Amino acid sequence: MKFMKENLAVGFMLFALFLGAGNIIFPPELGQNAGTNFIPSIIGFLITGVGLPLIGIIAVAKNGGDLQVVANRINPVFSLIFTSVVYLSIGPLFAIPRTGAVTYEIGIAPFLSESAGTSGLLITSFIFFAIVLYLSLNPSKLVDRIGKVLTPALLIVIALLAIKAFVTPMGEFGEPHDVYTTHAFSESFIQGYLTMDVLASLVFGIVIVQSLQAKGIKDRAKQVKTTIFAGIVAALGLAFVYISLEYIGATSIDAIGYIGDGGTIIAQSANALYGSFGNIILSAVIILACITTAVGLVSANASFFNKLFPNLSYKTLAIVFTLFSFVISNFGLSKLLSITLPVLMFIYPIAIVLMFLVLFDQLFNRRPIVYILALIATALVSLYDGIKTAGFSIGWYEELLKSLPLYDQSIGWVVPAIVGMVIGWIIHLLTKK
DSSP states (O other): OOHHHHHHHHHHHHHHHHHHHHHHHHHHHHHHHGGGGGGHHHHHHHIIIHHHHHHHHHHTTTTTTTTHHHHTTTTTHHHHHHHHHHHHIIITTTTHHHHHHHIIIIIIGGGGGGHHHHHHHHHHHHHHHHHHHHHHHHHHHHHHIIIIHHHHHHHHHHHHHHHOOOOOOOOOOOOGGGGGGTTTHHHHHHHHHGGGGHHHHHHHHHHHHHHHHHHOOOOHHHHHHHHHHHHHHHHHHHHHHHHHHHHHTTHHHHHHHHHOOHHHHHHHHHHHTHHHHHHHHHHHHHHHHHHHHHHHHHHHHHHHHHHHSSTSSSHHHHHHHHHHHHHHHHOOOHHHHHHHHHHHHHHHHHHHHHHHHHTTTGGGOOOOHHHHHHHHHEEEEEOOHHHHHHHOOOHHHHHHHTTSGGGGGOOOTTHHHHHHHHHHHHHHHHHHH
């Protein structure tokens, strides 16, 4: 019984680490855009928002919970660069500042006057990151602080919104908008990138392993088993949250009209469901979710770069990353999101392909050639996807890529990745002696 309780606590911690700003603001917007195409939309979003992160947790857990060790199989230089980019992307450059910005814009700003402006964001983010830093300074206590305290509270307030929405829905499903009329699945699949959960799954493994070691669990097999169990618990929790929030968005148009902004949709929906009390519920969800995610990301980044630069202590790095995130968060949510997506369009497909290769690398004896060809083929497409998302274009290159299957759905990298992997595998078979 105690074993199950402890494992559930680790699972709850992982769920809370995943459930951050994007996980709450993107599904309601998808719901409004998808409308009657709710089913294909939620399936696409669940693949990138739940299925792939679970696979990532399993893949990394089976390899010691360390992304850099996994990436070293390809090339040490690639490992250093790619791993650092992943950590910084889901850390102080994008994801951690976003938690502070979302906390203010959705959790605090609705209760303030319009005159609060930048000073309100400044004060809120200062208090927010002070709490994050305090909770991050002792990573061995993350399971107790998050898994046993914050996550149950978070689940309760989300359940209040979800149950009310299912029992007394605000209205019927709306009509699909724009690209969601024909490509609800693929567009929702891409929107799942913005949660950053696949990238997070590759680095949260080290946080879990550290927490387990602090509790005296040193056996590698037991660590892997516990981490996989935690991944399943987290995946079930995330699926419940995503389905609920997208359903709220899909049925909200009759009550609040078409808005097209996830934060505003969920805020007005909470008000429609519970009145002014709904805003309090939503504020609690946002603040708890963003704090837990920020703590996990600060801890993961400080642990990784402490290993990379042993002369810099975990405590020093945690303080530096928290202060940097505090400064960046004051640029505002819209600015952060506009910068984030082009970067994610480039590195997300690479992370997905790497994750699958790691999971099945025993089939090709971990030969670097298989990794290299698959990842180069992926990068040749995903790099241009990032460039295009940033508003630039290279005419002849785009015309070349348009001939790829699934390119119009922004997942044109899939077939080149498979071709690169197959060619690498054939080379492995011919030269394995």
